[in-house]
Amino acid sequence: xxxxxxxxxxxxxxxxxxxxxxxxxxxFVRPALAEAYPALANYPEGVSGDSVxxxxxxxxxxxxxxxxxxxxxxxxxxxxxxxTGDSRIKKISPLTKTGVLGKTIKxxxxxxxxxxxTAVQAATRFxxxxxxxxxxxxxxxxxxIALQKVCNREKxxxxxxxxxxxxTTGADCQRYGFRLCHTAYQSAKALAPIVAxxxxxxxxxxxxxxxxxYGHTTRDSMKEFTTQEGWTFVGEQxxxxxxxxxxxxxINIANSGADVLVNVGYGADAVNSIRQAKQFGILDKMKxxxxxxxxxxGDAVGPELMEDVYGVAGxxxxxxxxxxxxxxxxxVFEAKYKEKPRDSAYIAYLNIALWADAVERAGTFYAPEVIxxxxxxxxxxxxxxxxxxxxxxxxxAANFVVLKGKxxxxxxxxxxxxxxxxxxxxxxxxxxxxxxxxxLGPYT
Numbered sequence: 537x538x539x540x541x542x543x544x545x546x547x548x549x550x551x552x553x554x555x556x557x558x559x560x561x562x563x564f565v566r567p568a569l570a571e572a573y574p575a576l577a578n579y580p581e582g583v584s585g586d587s588v589x590x591x592x593x594x595x596x597x598x599x600x601x602x603x604x605x606x607x608x609x610x611x612x613x614x615x616x617x618x619x620t621g622d623s624r625i626k627k628i629s630p631l632t633k634t635g636v637l638g639k640t641i642k643x644x645x646x647x648x649x650x651x652x653x654t655a656v657q658a659a660t661r662f663x664x665x666x667x668x669x670x671x672x673x674x675x676x677x678x679x680x681i682a683l684q685k686v687c688n689r690e691k692x693x694x695x696x697x698x699x700x701x702x703x704t705t706g707a708d709c710q711r712y713g714f715r716l717c718h719t720a721y722q723s724a725k726a727l728a729p730i731v732a733x734x735x736x737x738x739x740x741x742x743x744x745x746x747x748x749x750y751g752h753t754t755r756d757s758m759k760e761f762t763t764q765e766g767w768t769f770v771g772e773q774x775x776x777x778x779x780x781x782x783x784x785x786x787i788n789i790a791n792s793g794a795d796v797l798v799n800v801g802y803g804a805d806a807v808n809s810i811r812q813a814k815q816f817g818i819l820d821k822m823k824x825x826x827x828x829x830x831x832x833x834g835d836a837v838g839p840e841l842m843e844d845v846y847g848v849a850g851x852x853x854x855x856x857x858x859x860x861x862x863x864x865x866x867x868v869f870e871a872k873y874k875e876k877p878r879d880s881a882y883i884a885y886l887n888i889a890l891w892a893d894a895v896e897r898a899g900t901f902y903a904p905e906v907i908x909x910x911x912x913x914x915x916x917x918x919x920x921x922x923x924x925x926x927x928x929x930x931x932x933a934a935n936f937v938v939l940k941g942k943x944x945x946x947x948x949x950x951x952x953x954x955x956x957x958x959x960x961x962x963x964x965x966x967x968x969x970x971x972x973x974x975x976l977g978p979y980t
Contacts, residue, residue: 591662706972
């Protein structure tokens, strides 16, 4: 296995499994023949054989690398299950038999390095040299927005994995781009009433914010919904992505007079800033809220610092106690990787399953028809209840969780880091259509 470096132009991995035939229920009306569609991007050349290629751009290095590595595991598990016709993934994609429309999924993995330019180079190579019919990946919203723009230009479907920025399916939405994970708006709408009830409705909040689209929109949404609950915004500190020394920002936060620190940081930014906030004595005086919680935060900073901390995540493994498909996912993931899945792997896994479902329903890999299949808003049963996409802006509606850090003495094992406070309804927490200015472009 060789790493894919867009500068050295090497490929990390090409993976594939078995392929077989498909039959389809009569309730789905399919186009007569694939040949009825005109050539577009890599169609029909990219599906002329017995396989179809997808390119995965994962943050394997950089500030969000733990999430990117986890994401890759979720993608590979889903592809393996689809290629072998595993019964568990058919619960999400019920038309799946073996492969997608009878074709084996082959794939490549590239390290996007949490850098938009690197990711764009990788995706472009996958599309032009490997005839990719779909690109998926990313943890950074800046990377996600750049990728869906280039994929829109190349008329190739792009599936964002982790991207909280409201702009991804708002002002920067694209016809060929889809996002399944919860947004900054959804997270804040679900979290604000819970923290107001738990911490009080008259709190003063100061924000630590990464200075790019994810940080800005998460701050804006948290301000909006916590203000409705009676909180007061008393200031913010903006920092570059990948900051390691937060001392200058934390001095100002310590002197802000706030009751609550809202840390918008994600990945290594969150880890480093929370550790340093403890060293500055800030966490002894202020409550900590993390509106978009990275899945490995608890592991990295330890349960003592996360005790009673509220945050939002796409998935937590103890959902297996409530949802049978979540139990399937946790068990098969743990059997394969010897660890619990986190929300980055979960979103990646579900993205692949729902793409396979959309292609099966379309009856073709021709991208405009697959997009229209997504836009129908067909609900499927996912690991955490019903999941679907809104046709107006391609934002997914997937349930997510509000978490609270456990007291260390109550942890049953090293993975038992959080209590699930609430399972938030993804659809009910969506912003109104057009709220963030999405205008999807043409299909061709």
